[in-house]
């Protein structure tokens with residue numbers, strides 16, 4: 108089942124989130140052919156985008172995007188506040204390494220939040236450590252000053268993740284107590300194995316990790332693959348071409364076809380429908 112589920116530790120400021128992707132992940136993988144390691148990383152990115160979007164209250168979408176000069180030139184995943192996800196990777200013809208930092212050689216990782224209303228904002232996360240999880244832990248520590256533990260794992264069928272985070276003082280103000288609580292939770296959390304993350308039900312997973320703690324699972328939300336492409340959006344992308352280039356396309360064919368990289372859907376434009384879109388756009392300004 109594709110879901111995101113929050114959990115809380117009683118009498119602490121620590122909260123967590125568990126995400127499992129099943130069908131949505133398979134649908135996304137089906138749209139393109141990826142080498143195994145790329146597919147697994149895409150799974151981790153997708154899970155991470157849901158985990159990150161669950162940490163903020165907003166209406167809009169969160170995008171996690173890596174660009175590099177390594178063998179994975181682009182890897183991106185996005186999640187809306189309704190947990191509609193999509194993702195894509197662009198990779199070299201041949202993948203010859205499984206080293207995380209080499210795959211994303213000379214790369215950067217950006218977290219972008221685009222609220223439905225208001226300004227988008229972006230944080231750049233340095234590539235560090237040996238995994239996406241460690242980059243994101245670092246990001247939370249640096250930019251939000253929040254202690255965070257992230258576990259991500261994916262195989263050919265499933266992608267799962269866990270985020271545990273200590274929020275600023277609310278219930279517990281004693282610094283020593285906060286520190287102890289966090290250390291206790293993080294030490295146990297770090298023992299979570301990939302196989303457990305990918306196979307256990309949430310309640311099993313938590314009772315195995317935290318048998319002596321008062322952990323409560325809250326209600327879950329479903330996650331689904333849903334592409335945000337549209338006739339209008341792909342038309343606008345076409346119009347970014349140089350006028351001459353666009354004209355030469357229409358010189359060879361009556362209908363210019365575009366295909367969405369995320370879902371494979373095709374859109375066809377005649378010169379007239381594109382002009383109409385262009386004018387429609389102008390009117391709204």
Ligand SMILES: [Zn+2]
Pocket residue numbers: 334335336337367368369370371372
């Ligand atoms: Zn699409």
